[in-house]
Amino acid sequence: MIKRILSRLLVLAVVLFGVxxxxxxxTSLSTVDAAQALAVRRFTRPTAEQVTQVRHELGLDQPLAKxxxxxxxxxxxxxxxxxxxxxxxxxxxxxxxxxxxxxxASMALLFTALLSIPLGVWSASGKGGxxxxxxxxxxxxxxxxxxxxxxxxxxxxxxxxxxxxxxxxADDLKDFILPALAVAIPTSAANIRVFRSSLLDGYNSxxxxxxxxxxxxxxxxAGMVSRYALPPLVTLLGQSFGFTIAGSAMIEFVFSIPGIxxxxxxxxxxxxxxxxxxxxxxxxxxxxxxxxxxxxINAVLDPKKHTKERVYDT
Amino acid sequence: xxxxxLRKPQAVIGLAMMLTVFAVMVFAPAFAPNDPEKINIMQxxxxxxxxxxxxxxxxxxxxxxxxxxxxxxxMSIALPTIAAIAVISVLLAxxxxxxxxxxxxxxxxxxxxxxxxxxxxxxxxxxxxxxxxALSIVISIxxxxxxxxxxxxxxxxxxxxxxxxxxxxxxxxxxxxRIIIRHIIPNIFPHLLVLYSTGLSGVIIMISSYAxxxxxxxxxxxxxxxxxVGANKLVFSHPELIVYPGLCILFAAxxxxxxxxxxxxxxxxxxN
Numbered sequence: 085m086i087k088r089i090l091s092r093l094l095v096l097a098v099v100l101f102g103v104x105x106x107x108x109x110x111t112s113l114s115t116v117d118a119a120q121a122l123a124v125r126r127f128t129r130p131t132a133e134q135v136t137q138v139r140h141e142l143g144l145d146q147p148l149a150k151x152x153x154x155x156x157x158x159x160x161x162x163x164x165x166x167x168x169x170x171x172x173x174x175x176x177x178x179x180x181x182x183x184x185x186x187x188x189a190s191m192a193l194l195f196t197a198l199l200s201i202p203l204g205v206w207s208a209s210g211k212g213g214x215x216x217x218x219x220x221x222x223x224x225x226x227x228x229x230x231x232x233x234x235x236x237x238x239x240x241x242x243x244x245x246x247x248x249x250x251x252x253x254a255d256d257l258k259d260f261i262l263p264a265l266a267v268a269i270p271t272s273a274a275n276i277r278v279f280r281s282s283l284l285d286g287y288n289s290x291x292x293x294x295x296x297x298x299x300x301x302x303x304x305x306a307g308m309v310s311r312y313a314l315p316p317l318v319t320l321l322g323q324s325f326g327f328t329i330a331g332s333a334m335i336e337f338v339f340s341i342p343g344i345x346x347x348x349x350x351x352x353x354x355x356x357x358x359x360x361x362x363x364x365x366x367x368x369x370x371x372x373x374x375x376x377x378x379x380x381i382n383a384v385l386d387p388k389k390h391t392k393e394r395v396y397d398t
Numbered sequence: 399x400x401x402x403x404l405r406k407p408q409a410v411i412g413l414a415m416m417l418t419v420f421a422v423m424v425f426a427p428a429f430a431p432n433d434p435e436k437i438n439i440m441q442x443x444x445x446x447x448x449x450x451x452x453x454x455x456x457x458x459x460x461x462x463x464x465x466x467x468x469x470x471x472x473m474s475i476a477l478p479t480i481a482a483i484a485v486i487s488v489l490l491a492x493x494x495x496x497x498x499x500x501x502x503x504x505x506x507x508x509x510x511x512x513x514x515x516x517x518x519x520x521x522x523x524x525x526x527x528x529x530x531x532a533l534s535i536v537i538s539i540x541x542x543x544x545x546x547x548x549x550x551x552x553x554x555x556x557x558x559x560x561x562x563x564x565x566x567x568x569x570x571x572x573x574x575x576r577i578i579i580r581h582i583i584p585n586i587f588p589h590l591l592v593l594y595s596t597g598l599s600g601v602i603i604m605i606s607s608y609a610x611x612x613x614x615x616x617x618x619x620x621x622x623x624x625x626x627v628g629a630n631k632l633v634f635s636h637p638e639l640i641v642y643p644g645l646c647i648l649f650a651a652x653x654x655x656x657x658x659x660x661x662x663x664x665x666x667x668x669x670n
Contacts, residue, residue, distance in 0.1 A: 095510070102511030110523045224659065228651035230603045232610055233644035236629060240637050251633060330516035334607050338630065349611050352522060364515070364523055372514045 085383050096376055103372065104159070107364045108152050111357050119144050121355040122168050142168070155361065164362035169354050174362045177347060182366065184260075185343035188267070188335065189328040191260050195268035196275060196324060200317065203272070204279030205310075211284065219276060226273035232334035235266035239338065252340035263339045271324045278320060282313040315382040322378025326371030399588070402664050409660035415653025422469040432460035434467040434620040443636060455625070455639060456632075465646050467620040472650065475535050476601045482540040483547055483601075484594050488583070490544075491551035496559055496578055505552070509545045517542040521604065525613045535614050539604055543597070550593055554586040588665045595658030599651035606647050622647050 119139035123130035126138070139145045143154065158165065164174040207219045226234070242262060243251045249262050286292065286309035295305050333345030344363055351359035403409045422429060431451060438458035446453045452461040494505035524538035558564065559582060567577050583590075606623030608614040615621055622643040629640045 098507070099511050099514050103514045106511065106515060107523075110520065113524065113527060224652060224655050225648065228599055228603075228655050229644055229648045230606050230610070230623065232607065233626070233640075233647065236626070236633070236640045236644070239633055240640065244633050244637065251630070326516050327518070330519040331607070333522075333611055337611065340630065348522065349613065352525065352613060360523060364519055367519055368515050371516055375514075 089380060089383060092376065092379060096372065100369065100372060103368045104156055104365065105152070107361055107368065108155060111360050111364070112148060112151075118142065118168065118355050118357040125169075125354070159362070159365060165358050167351075167359050168356045169351070169359065174359050177359075178344070178362055178366060181342055181344045181347045184341050185329055185332050185336070185345060187257070187260050188263055188332060188341065188343065189325050191257070191264035192267035192271070192328050193321060193325050195264050196271045197321060199268060199272035200275035200279055200321075204276045204283060204317070207276060207280045208283040208287070216280075223273040223276055226270045229270065230334065231266050231270050231331070232338050234269050235263060235335055235338040238262045238266055259339075259341075263335045263341065266335055266338070267328050271328075275317060275320050275324070279313060279317045282316050283309060286310075286312040311385060315386055318378050318381050318385070319375075322374045323371075325374045326367070329367050329370060399664075403661070406660050406664065408656055409664070412653050412655070412657030412660055415649060416657055419469055419473065419650045419653055422466055423473045426466050426470045430460075430463035430466045432463045434459065434463040435618055436460075452642065453638075459620075461625075461639065461642060464620040464625060465622070465642055468622040468625070468643065468646055469650065471615075471619060471621045472602055472605055472647075475532055475605050476598055479536045479539045479543075479601050479605075480594055480598045482536060483543050483597065484590070486540065486544040487548035487551050488590065491548040492555050492578055492582065495552045495555035496574065496582065498559075502552075505548075509549055512545040513549070515542075517546060518604065518607070521608070522611075522613060525608065531614055531616060535605060535608060539601060543601070547593060547597060551586075551590065554589050555582060558582050558586055588661065592658050592662045592665060595654050595661065599654040599658070602647065602651050602654075606643075 119142055120130075120135055122142070123135045123138045127134050130138070136145075143151060146154070162175060164178070166172060167174050167177065170177075203219055207216045210216050239249075239251055239262060243249045250259065289312070291312075292305055292309060295308065329344065331345070332343050333349045335341070336343040336346045337349075344367065348360065348363040348367075350356075351363060403413070431449065436459060438454070441450070441454050441458035442456060444450050444454040444458070450460050450462065452465070455461055455464070490505070494502050520542035521538045524541055525534055527534045527537055564577060564581060567581060572581075605614075606621065606626075609619070609621040609623035610626050612624075612627055615624055617624075625643040626640060632639050
């Protein structure tokens with residue numbers, strides 16, 4: 085297993101390198117010229133000379149490959165340079181805004197697990213019954229609305245009509261309950277489906293029949309089946325953590341949380357390319373790291389299955 | 399196939415909802431009582447009346463008309479987007495998976511790299527790509543989503559190509575092109591329909607999220623997500639203005655989800 089994890093780590097290094105290339109490539113694709121945008125902010129009506137000067141100052145007149153190498157060699161050590169917008173070091177703003185978003189994503193992850201696991205079990209154990217059908221229908225409804233709208237609805241219900249929570253702020257953990265629920269509800273809707281079908285798959289497999297024939301208690305069998313059924317759910321939960329951070333801007337807008345999503349949207353609006361690159365890279369690294377963690381957990385849960393997770397062509 | 403769909407109530411309801419959305423999209427000018435973008439400051443937050451069936455918003459624009467035109471805006475971006483995703487993912491995944499060997503391995507590695515970025519992140523980064531804002535949204539969502547769909551298509555193709563009938567085709571001298579186009583794609587077609595029908599609902603939600611963040615569309619466009627921009631200010635005074643656009647998104651997206659999921663049950667009865 086350790087060998088397996090080490091070889092995955094090697095792949096991970098390749099993937100991360102690819103991510104830096106993609107990040108840099110994506111932001112440089114835009115037709116909006118960052119130098120032009122900054123020059124406009126500085127001089128209102130910049131002359132061609134001033135734009136050239138700004139371009140030179142930002143190093144944007146270098147060939148793209150050179151820019152990439154310069155950017156990468158600094159980014160590796162966590163040095164993202166100064167924001168075009170504010171002139172301040174990006175790393176400060178980044179670490180400040182990452183905090184609330186990480187809180188939001190962690191709480192959302194917790195809620196997602198708390199919703200998906202019991203509801204998945206309930207749905208699978210009462211297969212075809214009223215509970216199963218209602219959970220199915222509820223799932224379709226939740227999958228069909230954007231999470232920020234769920235956020236608004238929760239806000240209307242539990243902050244306006246029944247004033248249990250405040251409508252904005254990110255000071256204590258209580259402020260994150262509604263936003264995290266808004267993220268967790270649609271995510272769980274998809275997870276419940278997957279967990280339910282892998283549970284059913286487990287109950288229908290030969291090892292359960294054999295265990296029953298040997299007279300092993302149903303509780304022990306349930307334990308065996310959930311161990312069998314958990315890996316796909318763990319993968320999804322890991323992915324959803326990264327998705328939450330990437331899509332956090334919407335929820336942050338709704339609940340006025342000063343997180344990395346809002347920071348990224350502001351940077352996108354003013355074409356602050358260094359900030360965009362930094363945000364995208366950080367989010368991508370978190371995403372990759374959490375997915376890897378999920379893989380490790382799965383390897384521990386089910387070492388055998390892990391060796392052939394992909395259908396390779398033979 | 400069609401017979402099976404018509405016998406499943408969930409599929410029929412989903413189909414009916416889809417058709418309703420298409421009808422509203424096509425005949426929006428006929429349904430809408432007013433011009434959705436006409437600003438009338440004198441009529442700010444008007445109560446529902448005969449002229450304004452659902453009242454007006456903070457700029458005095460007719461809400462009912464904006465919701466109706468919203469279907470047109472959303473769908474006219476969502477349909478080309480899902481078409482682009484479908485073409486790219488089917489083409490790449492089918493060819494790579496069918497050829498197999500080193501090409502397929504390379505495909506897996508490249509898609510691993512692309513999948514290391516969450517789709518919404520990619521879409522946001524790419525949004526200012528072209529002069530045309532609608533085109534930018536189509537391209538950026540397609541660029542973000544193709545790889546996730548291609549992965550799924552790839553597993554379908556690999557499952558299909560090892561079936562005996564394909565081997566028989568190869569032995570009887572069918573060209574590879576013919577096997578892919580005449581045999582593999584038609585046989586995985588129902589699965590693809592499921593994938594892209596549920597995918598379309600995801601795209602609709604993604605477009606509304608874009609609009610909500612104020613990225614992408616022109617300001618003032620009658621789009622469901624755009625109608626929620628700055629809605630925080632309305633929670634106490636006009637909560638109904640927040641509820642309506644969400645219900646429209648729900649109706650449109652749920653139609654495609656209901657239909658897609660029903661189709662999935664028909665395709666793989668085993669899963670249930």
